[in-house]
Amino acid sequence: MYDKFGDIRPYRDRTRLKRSLKTVVGGGHIRSEKDTLGEIEVPDDAYYGPQTVRAINNFRVSRQKLPPSFIRAQAAIKLASARANLEAGKLEPKIAKAIISAVLEVRKGKFEEQFVLDVFQSGAGTSQNMNANEVIANRALEMMGYERGRYDIIHPNDHVNMSQSSNDTTHTAIHIAAVEMMNAELMPALVDMLMVFSEKAAEFMDIVKPGRTHLQDAVPVTLGQEFSGYARMLELGIKRLEISVEGLCELNMGGTAVGTGLNIPENFSNIAIREVRALTGQDFVLAGNPFEATQAAEAILGASSSLRSIAVSLIKIANDLRLLSSGPRTGIGEINLPTVQPGSSIMPGKVNPVMAEMLNMTCFQIIGNDSAIMMATQGGQFELNVFTPLLAYDLLNSIEILTGATTSFTERCLRGITVNRDRCEELSKQxxxxxxxxxxxxxxxxxxxxxxxxxxxxxxxxxxxxxxxxxxxxxxxxxxxxxxxxxxxx
Known part of the structure; x- marks a missing residue:
């Protein structure tokens, strides 16, 4: 398998590969593979390869992995790159076909369990990129009738990663994943919440109640006017988020290591962007400056800032609703939040504003994520921001939990809010x-x-x-x- 210098020899047939397998504790098998650092053992049932194994051993930190949305985005990049390389004549048709077929399976979530790396890993997401390259290479090999590990046929770097670098693909994957999640999931959830706030504002417009400033009595308002303010806060937050999505639609396809586009064929970037657009259905464009796109993360920071802004608004709204519904006998008690579960393990009959509390905690986490994103954004040096794995995890986590929280809150709380009209009238007169x-x-x-x-x-x-x-x-x-x-x- 190796020559006298320790260099790998290509597998020439399946028999030689089978002889390289070893039985390990528990009856499983491992296969021996090699990267530029030498030989390493890989679980035989794994689609990943030696660089992923090294990263597994090196980064035992949190057990948190990058989400499926990021993996799907990586797959989109690999597919677009394979087609661009094929069109440029750099990739053999049969190899390109196998890679594309494997990528489409990854895009559908078939191999999520093979993406095993900790979020806190090598800078610039090099390990994450190689995890994808190895999984796709080995699956493509299977589709061509070869055993996994036959990198003399399809190589993770030479073929799957052709015309790419971790430095451009990881940034790009964050943008793709964030745009797909925002447009398909988060925006509809926020718009639905906005519509319900607007409906409640109209429903409650003639219900007079005391206004409050400094937590003290102020001139009257109607509950509808109060809710119209909530609706407008959310509307403005959505507009800011839409602007941030425009920034994320710029993709660094073909910048490679530092933005110069070294090792890419002519017209690669334009073809790759075309393919990403076709695959995702999103209006992506090439980054205006690949050097900025490689060394900075301002679009990611802008998106996170917009999410933070919405989170701050929702915290204010959730706190108001908790106070307005406080009681039921000894608080303000102007509104009723839906009863969704018992509120105490010791006080029978107690009901708590659990949906508003959940919304608060979600928004606290989004603000924390934004702080980490700010630190990671400013931490970039020279031609590369190396903190992209953290940027990916925190931004996509914020999008995911805000989507879930707003959806749950709208359905389980906001739609069901009712008014204590007599209480509002009584307090307004007092x-x-x-x-x-x-x-x-x-x-x-x-x-x-x-x-x-x-x-x-x-x-x-x-x-x-x-x-x-x-x-x-x-x-x-x-x-x-x-x-x-x-x-x-x-």
Whole structure:
């Protein structure tokens, strides 16, 4: 199998490969393979190869792996590259056909268990890229009737990775995966949430309640006006996210190691982009500057920042809903959140705002992910940002959990929110801030005195005004109508 210098000899037939297999503990088998560092043993049932095994041994950190969306994106790059290399005459048709067939299986999720590497791995995702190259090479070999490991026929680097570098493919895979997830999953979830907030705003528009600033009574608003603010916050967040997706649509196809495009055939990048667009259905374009695309990660940071912005808005909204529904007997109690599960293991009958709590925790994690992405983005040096595995994991994790959280919250909480109308009306009449409307009639200081008298006496503003005979009862009732103060009632 090896010559006297320890260099690998190509397998000439299946018999020689079979003789290289060894029985290991538990009855399994291993095969001997070799990379540029020498010989290493690979599980015989594995589609990955020697470089993946070395990375498995080196990076035993978290047991967290890059998600299937990233693997699918890697597959898209490998397919597009194979077709571009085939069209350029660099890749033999039978090898290209086998690679493309193997890639399509990977794209469908067939070999997810073969992508085994820890997120915290070699910089620039070199190990992750080789994991993909080896899996695709070995599956392509099977399709051609060869045993796994016959790299003299199809080589992970020379064929599957042709015209590519980890330095351009890992960046590109992040962009592809993020755009696919955002457009297919996250955007629809956010738009659905926006629509429900808008529906609730219309439904609740005539329900007057006290406004609150500094957690103290303020002039009246309607619950619908409050919810319209939530809807607008989310709408603006979606617009910012859409802008960030445009940045992610720039792909570094063909930049190779540092952006110069070394070792790619003529027109490779244009063909590869065409193939990625056809495969994904997304409007990807070539990066405007491959040097920027290799050394920076600003589009990834921008997308994460947009997700963080939405997370911050949702935290505010979730906190408001928890407070507005607090009680049911001793809190604000203006709204009711759906009862979805028991709330306490010791207090019978207790129900908690669990969906809002879940939304909060999800958004906290997204903010944490964004901080890590910011650190990884600024950590790039010279011609390459090497922290792409972390960028990939945190960005795609943020997209995934925000999608799940908003979908669950919309369906299990937001749609089912109801109002305690009597409670809202009661609290709106009790608010001392109703006196604000009097300031234009009797002056600020006199209005403040009326508020003080009402508070000390435990009476409403309208009761106090009537008792003090500041104006006749009809005028007082008309002027101090809480709903009229909101502008909803004319």
């Amino acid at each position: 608010s001392l801030a109703l006196v604000t409307i009097l300031a234009t009639k009797i002056g600020y200081e006199e209005a403040a005195n009326i508020a003080h008298i009402a508070h000390v006496g435990g009476k409403t503003i309208i009761e106090t005004v009537k008792e003090m005979r500041i104006m006749d009862e009809k005028d007082a009732e008309e002027l101090l109508d809480p709903l009229k103060m909101t502008g909803v009632k004319q």
